[in-house]
Amino acid sequence: MIDRATVDRILDATRIEEVIGDFVSLKRRGANYLGLCPFHQDKNPSLSVSSTKQIFKCFACGKAGTAVSFIMEHEKLSYPEALKYLAKKYGIEVVEKEQTPEEIAARLKGESLLIVNEYAQKYYQQLLWDPARTHLVGLSYFKERKFSDDTIRKFGLGFAPAGGKSFAATALEEGYKEEYLVDSGLCIKRDDGSLSDRFYDRVMFPIHSLSGRVIAFGGRILTSDKSKAKYINSPETEVYVKNRSLYGIYFAKTAIANKDCCLLVEGYTDVISMHQAGIENVVASSGTSLTVGQISLIKRFTDKIIVIYDGDAAGIKASIRGIDMILQQGMKVEVVLLPSEDDPDSFAKAHSREEIEEFIASNKCDFITFKTNLLLEEIDNNPIRKAQLINDIIESVSMIPDQIERNVYVGQVASRFDIKEDAVFQKIRQLRSRRNSQEQARNRVMQPGPAVSLPGDYEPLPAGYEDSAAVDAVESAPKPLTDAYLAVNEKEIVYYLLKFGEYPLHTDDSLRYDRTAKAADVPTVAEYIHKSLEEDDLQFENPVYKKIYGEYFSRPRETEEDCEVAQGKIIRYFSTHPDQDVSATMMDVICDNYPLTVKVYRDSLTPEEQMLGKNVPRAVIAYRIKVIDRLCASTVKEVDAAFKSGDGESCKEKMRFLAALNTVKNNLTKELNRL
Numbered sequence: 014m015i016d017r018a019t020v021d022r023i024l025d026a027t028r029i030e031e032v033i034g035d036f037v038s039l040k041r042r043g044a045n046y047l048g049l050c051p052f053h054q055d056k057n058p059s060l061s062v063s064s065t066k067q068i069f070k071c072f073a074c075g076k077a078g079t080a081v082s083f084i085m086e087h088e089k090l091s092y093p094e095a096l097k098y099l100a101k102k103y104g105i106e107v108v109e110k111e112q113t114p115e116e117i118a119a120r121l122k123g124e125s126l127l128i129v130n131e132y133a134q135k136y137y138q139q140l141l142w143d144p145a146r147t148h149l150v151g152l153s154y155f156k157e158r159k160f161s162d163d164t165i166r167k168f169g170l171g172f173a174p175a176g177g178k179s180f181a182a183t184a185l186e187e188g189y190k191e192e193y194l195v196d197s198g199l200c201i202k203r204d205d206g207s208l209s210d211r212f213y214d215r216v217m218f219p220i221h222s223l224s225g226r227v228i229a230f231g232g233r234i235l236t237s238d239k240s241k242a243k244y245i246n247s248p249e250t251e252v253y254v255k256n257r258s259l260y261g262i263y264f265a266k267t268a269i270a271n272k273d274c275c276l277l278v279e280g281y282t283d284v285i286s287m288h289q290a291g292i293e294n295v296v297a298s299s300g301t302s303l304t305v306g307q308i309s310l311i312k313r314f315t316d317k318i319i320v321i322y323d324g325d326a327a328g329i330k331a332s333i334r335g336i337d338m339i340l341q342q343g344m345k346v347e348v349v350l351l352p353s354e355d356d357p358d359s360f361a362k363a364h365s366r367e368e369i370e371e372f373i374a375s376n377k378c379d380f381i382t383f384k385t386n387l388l389l390e391e392i393d394n395n396p397i398r399k400a401q402l403i404n405d406i407i408e409s410v411s412m413i414p415d416q417i418e419r420n421v422y423v424g425q426v427a428s429r430f431d432i433k434e435d436a437v438f439q440k441i442r443q444l445r446s447r448r449n450s451q452e453q454a455r456n457r458v459m460q461p462g463p464a465v466s467l468p469g470d471y472e473p474l475p476a477g478y479e480d481s482a483a484v485d486a487v488e489s490a491p492k493p494l495t496d497a498y499l500a501v502n503e504k505e506i507v508y509y510l511l512k513f514g515e516y517p518l519h520t521d522d523s524l525r526y527d528r529t530a531k532a533a534d535v536p537t538v539a540e541y542i543h544k545s546l547e548e549d550d551l552q553f554e555n556p557v558y559k560k561i562y563g564e565y566f567s568r569p570r571e572t573e574e575d576c577e578v579a580q581g582k583i584i585r586y587f588s589t590h591p592d593q594d595v596s597a598t599m600m601d602v603i604c605d606n607y608p609l610t611v612k613v614y615r616d617s618l619t620p621e622e623q624m625l626g627k628n629v630p631r632a633v634i635a636y637r638i639k640v641i642d643r644l645c646a647s648t649v650k651e652v653d654a655a656f657k658s659g660d661g662e663s664c665k666e667k668m669r670f671l672a673a674l675n676t677v678k679n680n681l682t683k684e685l686n687r688l
């Protein structure tokens with residue numbers, strides 16, 4: 014465990030804009046920074062980072078939190094690991110309390126895999142440079158490819174020796190656990206229980222995450238043995254998801270942001286040679302066809318991609334689908350075709366940086382021209398094939414999300430193929446509406462029923478009225494309820510406590526937008542919540558939320574003039590809580606999606622604190638309605654049982670109770686709708 018003083022030092026040193034800026038290209042907008050959100054497929058910058066408040070928030074998907082929670086979420090680290098990450102970034106020494114073997118064992122598996130990968134990378138790298146053991150076969154392969162020593166070291170290239178046992182044996186001897194060696198994909202467990210290496214007699218290309226950690230390897234064979242795969246790769250693991258990884262992204266991200274353009278090539282050596290030539294804004298999808306996840310990784314840094322294709326045309330048609338995908342993500346795409354004998358690797362070696370840049374600049378073309386040139390050759394004036402080509406290109410144009418940009422291409426297509434613009438527009442409308450309805454069908458989700466508090470006392474209804482109300486209650490009673498039934502609502506309330514508990518809750522519209530206007534009779538958010546729940550004697554069921562709620566009101570506190578300062582202390586109190594369940598939950602609550610039951614907010618750009626007057630009462634009412642719903646469901650069962658046992662009195666009594674519940678619920682629902 015990290016001691017309190019160190020945690021404070023880390024949090025004091027941390028600048029959220031610097032932390033997030035390592036992963037997302039941020040642009041200043043007044044007091045805030047704006048960038049593309051890494052937590053959803055962001056098309057327009059939705060991520061707002063406040064350097065004064067030291068928090069981030071995505072206006073589109075609702076993710077929000079502190080620098081620590083950003084790192085936890087983004088790098089998939091636990092709370093203490095995220096703190097260590099920040100400590101490392103800011104050069105703060107971490108004083109750790111002694112860990113028990115159980116605590117060590119309980120560390121996140123992801124971190125263990127990263128550690129094993131890191132070890133493997135060093136192991137392979139050291140063998141590459143060790144003349145005694147490798148006879149320089151690995152190194153000479155890279156030298157033959159004209160990689161300089163600096164380049165080889167920069168990319169952490171290595172060599173896995175022949176034999177197929179040496180890495181496993183050395184790693185075990187060094188104390189690395191068999192479990193992680195196998196789970197990382199570096200070793201394979203044989204039927205006889207022995208461990209062997211996945212990679213042997215191959216040169217090794219480590220694959221880095223966006224933050225520069227080794228997450229996987231690609232190994233290339235050195236012989237021309239046709240019976241063996243030319244490249245083998247690590248399997249997918251907790252830390253390596255192929256369709257969200259791009260080879261070279263760690264080394265390229267700064268250049269991509271600076272040049273506002275990303276070059277896309279195919280293989281490891283293409284990336285490395287381009288770097289060596291001085292072109293650094295380049296990544297590779299490494300063999301797999303491009304995925305949406307990979308495109309959105311690039312999109313955090315630029316919205317322009319230039320795809321560089323080998324001169325040999327065979328592979329092009331297969332990868333042309335990638336272009337549509339890029340367009341669909343709202344990115345601008347251009348294409349460069351290299352001279353027929355070249356691939357990016359050989360081309361980069363044969364030319365200087367200026368020549369390469371010049372070649373790209375003068376040979377890049379938009380996707381319509383590219384597709385047309387590529388396909389026209391085969392068409393040979395066959396009218397049917399020509400119609401197919403036009404349809405194919407129109408389909409690509411229809412993928413572009415921005416209407417204005419789309420219209421520009423419509424004009425180009427129409428003039429190029431001598432067809433009417435109207436016809437192109439109509440075709441695009443058809444294609445888009447078909448895709449939209451397909452998408453809606455996929456996204457259609459069950460909307461939650463009206464959300465819900467307990468009736469204090471209820472008055473028996475006049476005779477004759479009760480039955481119909483009871484019937485309503487029965488019909489609107491929810492289906493079987495799970496244990497986590499209330500957890501979402503409890504979480505939402507805890508969210509407001511932790512993030513805005515000390516803020517004044519102005520329900521008066523004229524005051525709502527002014528957090529400094531403190532009237533004596535205005536409760537804080539926390540006071541409001543406490544009073545509302547106390548009225549009905551409601552207690553949280555989730556043990557951690559219950560603990561946070563209890564401690565929020567019982568912890569020692571000073572009076573603080575400024576609500577933001579007071580809230581900062583509360584966030585720090587809970588995020589450094591000795592009970593790890595509490596600190597982890599704190600981070601989870603703060604950085605999770607904006608509470609699920611209040612979706613309206615997502616569409617608005619109003620700062621959250623200005624919506625407290627509406628949203629906090631909403632959250633409390635939604636919680637109360639759900640408690641009632643559950644009570645209705647259990648009462649319905651009791652009515653049923655009483656009816657079956659022939660107990661008419663009890664049955665009637667319970668029906669009245671149901672009717673009363675329903676009345677309360679209706680009133681609450683009205684109130685909810687009013688808000």
Ligand SMILES: [Zn+2]
Pocket residue numbers: 050051052053055059071072073074075076
């Ligand atoms: Zn987002």
